[in-house]
Amino acid sequence: MAKRTRKKTARDLDQYKRREANKYENPIPSREFIVEKLAELAAPMKMAALAEELDLSTEEDLEALRRRLNAMERDGQLVRNRRGGFCLVNSKDLIAGRVIGHSNGFGFLKPDEGGGDLFLSPRQMRVLLHDDRAVVRVVGVDNRGRKEAAVVEVLERGNHQVVGRLYLEHGLGFVVPDNKRIQQKIVVPSDDLKNAGHGQMVVAEIVEQPTKRTQPIGRIVEVLGEHMAPGMETDVAIRTHELPVEWPGAVESEISHLGKKVPEKAKKGRVDLRDLALVTIDGADARDFDDAVYCEAKPNGWRLLVCIADVSSYVMPGSALDKEARERGNSVYFPDRVIPMLPEVLSNGLCSLNPEIDRLCMVCDLYISKEGNIARSRFYEAVMRSHARLTYNEVADMLIEGDPELCKKHADLLPHLHELYTLYDVLHTSRSVRGAIDFDTTETRILFNDEHKVERIVPLERNDAHRIIEECMLAANVAAARLLLRKKLPALYRNHEGPKAEKLLNLKEFLGELALKLPGGEKPQTKDYADLLESVKGRPDAHLIQTVLLRSLSQAVYSAENQGHFGLAFPAYAHFTSPIRRYPDLIVHRAIKHLLISGTAEDFTYTQHDLQGLGEHCSSTERRADEATRDVASWLKCEYMMDKIGDLFDGIITSVTSFGIFVELDEIYVDGLVHITALNHDYYHFDPVGHRLTGERSGRIFRLGDSMRVQVAAVNLDDRKIDFVLDTDATPSADKPRRSRRRSRKKTSATVSEKPVSQKKQEKAKKKMAKKRVQKKDKTKKV
Known part of the structure; x- marks a missing residue:
């Protein structure tokens, strides 16, 4: 049968x-x-x-x-x-993406699947708020050549509460959002004011989202207090950007059993590296140590071990802890506090590679040739014991200054540190040969006094010890990306695209005016950028050229599709080295562990689609953290400048726009705007390619990178804006003949008159216009 x-x-x-x-x-x-x-x-x-x-x-x-x-x-x-x-949902008819609001009322939709942003008019933004997710359809092209979209459906609301300043009018409340990307005021009925006072900072829960005909409606859920109170800037930023702070009860339950020591059973089956002279090298104020390094010379190069805290052994996929870590996406570092991605029992305890304590780790074991290339690499689980907690300054003092006391104290570690320094020289040379871009930028740190007021703003200085660790981490990240690509396992990559066509065209026009050329034709490579930067070193406008080059590049993002890292000149790059503070690193650890047990793409926890969504989410939380910390820094800088109105400072032009120039003050690293109306006695033409404003009669030029002296005119804490005016004593007189004002007005819409008009002339002009209207009306009647 x-x-x-x-x-x-x-x-x-x-x-x-x-x-x-x-x-x-x-x-x-x-x-x-x-x-x-x-x-x-x-x-x-x-x-x-x-x-x-x-x-x-x-x-x-x-x-x-x-x-x-x-x-x-x-x-x-x-x-x-x-x-x-x-x-x-497809890219031809319906497009899903995240809404990015603008302070002028319009917005953009950033498609989930990539591609150019779509313009959303103020009318379309009536039903949306910044950070919402929506499906739209393309309805045309606006007068600036941008694809314009219409909302089909709102998929997800990105704002459930808004922090802002409360204003009371006739018993009704209006919350003006602190986040300037949200332009709609939140209406608060009198019954939902919760005793909040006029002008106070509050948190309003949105109970009704906006529609075509109505504004969002909310109720006060928390009164933060007066907007000048100490620490208010961070409290506002946390709530404005909805940063998770409290740990859910389910997370507290999951971590309640964790102790300070790694259980013996967790160490079994791992490679034992406890006798190896591994050390951590971090900043003096660091509290969580997620990487340790070791280096030894080999006949044809070096063996470098990069040991990373094994967070994936404690944070299981799908657990409450994992969901909370995913929601946070990353740790957020404010000037006065840190919001960690993981609870302190893990971030500063079990996962932190503290000295002289057994810790679980994931190891990237690298063999690097004398030319600085990764000859081979392997990953494995291990147990380690850090032999010392070193700071950047200590390592620099030992290796560069030869500090006798420190050298004696760490004599057993010194040979390995010297090998690490030698390897760094080779890797740094390889970086130059590869053509990686090395932009010279300045980061700052805000220092407080006992009353939590800003005492001063200082630059963060980098030494060779910083660069040693940076090169080690780059090598481990590259090795992780290569492994995932080779095994064809879905993963998260850190992508950095090259310049877009429009930005590249503007860049080349700008360089052409300086008699410079960017090699590479229509698709310049990273080395072309690096070579150009090297060739302009020593020029007085080198800072200007570097700034324009930097602004021509895109922002790095996380994605399931590998597109390479343009800035670092790597064909593939992934984040592996900071799983305590970055969720994408945790995903990469899980992927590598899956490969260690001979797993395949078919039985991996994450699909390509899962990872694409996760990449978008993690890129979003990264931007959220950047915006939150930038808001706090701007607030604190404004607060710092409030008692300096009228003072004179030297500075450098960091940005030129059609409405004025932004100037960063020397030594205190605060920037503000010299509005075009403050550039007296001339008409100014804006040149976006040359990044400059040019006076029509005087011929005076304000260009990106120029030095100038300004006076602090006003400070607006609510808008986080500082206004400067030119130092009148330093303003040169006109040195070029006057040209036709009427002709210049036809040239560009950015031309602005700076000559004040007297009140008599204004009244005379009004009477003349009124007379013309009457004459026109009489003429119409006769006809």
């Missing part, structure tokens, strides 16, 4: 069925298979019809499908039409 063949179901045809079976007790077809099926059917499908196509009939299966479709809709993979049918 012939053997009967079972008919294949959708579960059998799904190539990701193994992964789904590992994740769920009763698996249904994967997201990928659902997308394939909808693409194959090429028509909107209601849930019932789709369930039939997927061979799902039980109540349990149907409920699982409903949840999956809702999740796919929330993530922007699908959109539901008015008849309840599910459609694929």
Whole structure:
């Protein structure tokens, strides 16, 4: 009798069925298979019809499908039409992405799948707030050549509460958001004011999101206090950007059993590196140590060990701790405090590579040639014991200054440190040969007095010890990316794209005016940038050229697709070295551990789609942290300058716009705006390519990188703005003949008159216009 063949179901045809079976007790077809099926059917499908196509009939299966479709809709993979049918979101018709608001009321949609941003007019922004997610359709091109979009559906609201200043009018409250990307005021009914006073900083929960006809409505949930109170700037930033601060109860329960020591059973099966002279090298005020290094000479080069805290042994996928770490995305470092990605028991305890204590680690074991190339590498789990907690200054004092006391104290470690320094020289030379860009930028640190007021702002100085650790971390990150690419496992990469066509064109025009040329044609390489920077060293405008080169490049992001790192000149790059403070590093650790147990892409916890969404999320939390810390720094700098109104300072022009010039003050690293109306007695033409303003009559030029002397005119703490005016004693007289004012006005819309008009002349002009209107009206009547 012939053997009967079972008919294949959708579960059998799904190539990701193994992964789904590992994740769920009763698996249904994967997201990928659902997308394939909808693409194959090429028509909107209601849930019932789709369930039939997927061979799902039980109540349990149907409920699982409903949840999956809702999740796919929330993530922007699908959109539901008015008849309840599910459609694929694609780059041609419907585009899903995140909304980026602008302080002038309009906004942009940044597509999830990449590509250019889409313009959202103020009318479209009525139903949206900054950081919402939406599906839009392209409706045309505006007068500036930008693709313009219309909102189809709001997928996810990015703001559930808003922090701002409360204003009371006739018993009704209005909260003006501190985040200037949110231009809509939050209306607060009188019953929901919670005794908050006029002008106080408050937190308002949004109870009704904006619509085409109504503003967002909220209620006061917290009164922060007066806006000048000490520490208010950080409290405001935390709430403005909705940074998670408190640990959920589920997380507290999960970490309650953790102690200070690594259990003996956790050390079993790991490579024992406790006798190796591994050391941590960090800043003097660092509290969490997530990397340790060791170096020894070999016949054809060096063996470098980069040991990274094994966070993945404590943070399990899907746990409450993992969900909270993912939500945070990264630690946030404010001038007065840190919001960690992981609880202190892990970040400063079990995961921190503290000296003379056993710790679990992930090791990148590298063999580096005499030319500075990675000859081979391998990764493994280990247990280690840091032999010393060293600071950057201590290492520099030993290796460069030869400090006798420190050298004697760390005599057993000194040979390894010298090998590390020798290796650094080789890696740094290799970096130059490779053509990596080395921009010379200045970072600052804000110092407080006992009353939590800004005492001074100082630059952070980097020495060779900083660069030693930087090169070691770069090598480990490159090795991790190479491994993941070679094994074809879905992963998160750190991508940095080269210059876009429009920015490249502007850059070349700017360089052409300086008789300079960027090699490389239409697609310049990193080395072309590096060579140009090297060639202008010593020029008085070198800082100007570096600034323009830097601004021509894109921001680095996380993505599931490897696109290389332009700035570092690496074909592939991933973040592996900081899992205590960056979630993408934790994902890379999990991927490498999956490979260590001979795992494959099919049974990996994360799909390509999962990682793409995760990359977008982590890039977003990184931007969120940058914006929050920038807000705090701006607030503190404004506060610092409030008692310096009228004082004179020397500075350098850091940006030129059609409405004025931004100047950074020397030695105190505070910047402010000299508005174009403060550039007296002339009309000024804005040249965006040359980054300059040129006086029509005087011929005076204000250009990026120029030095100038300014006076502090005003400080606005609410808007975080500082206004400067030129030092009148330093302003030169006009040295060029006057040209036709009428002709110049036709040249550019950026031309602005600076000559004040007397009140008599204004009244005379008004009477003249009124007379013309009357004459025109009489003429019309006669006709």
